[in-house]
Amino acid sequence: MYIKEIEFVNFKSFGKRIKIPFFEGFTTISGPNGSGKSNIIDGILFALGLSSSRTMRAEKLTDLIFTDAKSKSPEFAQVTITFDNTDRKAPVEADSFEISRKIKQTKTGYYSYFYFNGKSVSLTEVHELLGKAGVTPEGYNVVMQGDVSQITAKMSPVERRKIIDEIAGVSEFDEKKQKSLAELDIVKEQIEKIDIIIEEVK
Numbered sequence: 772m773y774i775k776e777i778e779f780v781n782f783k784s785f786g787k788r789i790k791i792p793f794f795e796g797f798t799t800i801s802g803p804n805g806s807g808k809s810n811i812i813d814g815i816l817f818a819l820g821l822s823s824s825r826t827m828r829a830e831k832l833t834d835l836i837f838t839d840a841k842s843k844s845p846e847f848a849q850v851t852i853t854f855d856n857t858d859r860k861a862p863v864e865a866d867s868f869e870i871s872r873k874i875k876q877t878k879t880g881y882y883s884y885f886y887f888n889g890k891s892v893s894l895t896e897v898h899e900l901l902g903k904a905g906v907t908p909e910g911y912n913v914v915m916q917g918d919v920s921q922i923t924a925k926m927s928p929v930e931r932r933k934i935i936d937e938i939a940g941v942s943e944f945d946e947k948k949q950k951s952l953a954e955l956d957i958v959k960e961q962i963e964k965i966d967i968i969i970e971e972v973k
C-alpha cells in the first residue's frame with residue numbers, strides 16, 4: 772500500500788485545488804525554502820488524523836485554511852489522500868481508496884469531517900482502517916524534521932530498540948504474546964482449582 776496522490780483544496784499555501792502524484796517506492800519533492808514542501812507532510816498528518824502525536828505546524832486547525840492578503844479567505848480546507856491498495860494491505864476490496872478530511876470555519880469555531888471514499892466516517896474508523904495496514908498515530912510512518920537526530924543521538928538503546936520493533940512489526944507480536952501469557956496464567960489457575968475439587972470429590 773502506498774500514497775498514490777494527494778489533493779489539496781485551500782490547504783495552507785495551496786490555494787484553490789492542487790493534485791500531487793506520488794510513486795511506488797520513492798518520491799522526492801524539492802523546491803525553494805518556503806515553497807510548501809513541509810506543508811505536504813502537514814497535509815498527510817491532517818488528513819489521516821495522525822496529528823495528535825506528530826505536531827503540525829499550526830497553532831490552531833483553522834490556521835490550515837489558505838489565507839491571502841489579496842482576497843477573502845475561503846471557508847474550508849480539504850485534503851484527500853488516495854492510496855494504492857493493489858497489495859490489499861488495507862482491508863478494502865479495491866485497488867485504491869480515498870481518505871479525506873475537511874475543516875470548515877464557522878462564525879463561532881470550526882467543524883472537522885473525515886471521509887472514506889466520499890462517505891462520512893469517524894476518526895476512530897479512519898484509525899482502525901489504517902491500523903490494519905500498519906499506519907498508526909504512534910508509529911513512525913511519518914518521519915518529521917528532528918526525528919532522525921532524536922532517534923540516533925538522544926534516545927537510549929532501549930527506546931531505540933522499541934522503535935525498531937515497532938517499525939518491523941515485532942511489537943505487535945510482543946503485545947499478543949503478553950496477552951496470551953496472561954490468559955495462560957488464568958487457565959493454569961482454573962486447572963489448579965479444578966484439580967483441588969477433583970481431589971476432594973475422590
Ligand code: ATP
Pocket residue numbers: 782783784785802803804805806807808809810811834835836837838839
Ligand atoms: P523550508 O524548506 O524552509 O522548510 P518548505 O518548502 O518546507 O520550506 P513550508 O514550510 O511547507 O515550506 O511552507 C511555508 C509557507 O507556507 C510559508 O510561505 C507560509 O507563509 C505558507 N503558509 C502556511 N500556512 C499558510 C496559510 N494558511 N495560507 C497561506 N500560506 C500559508
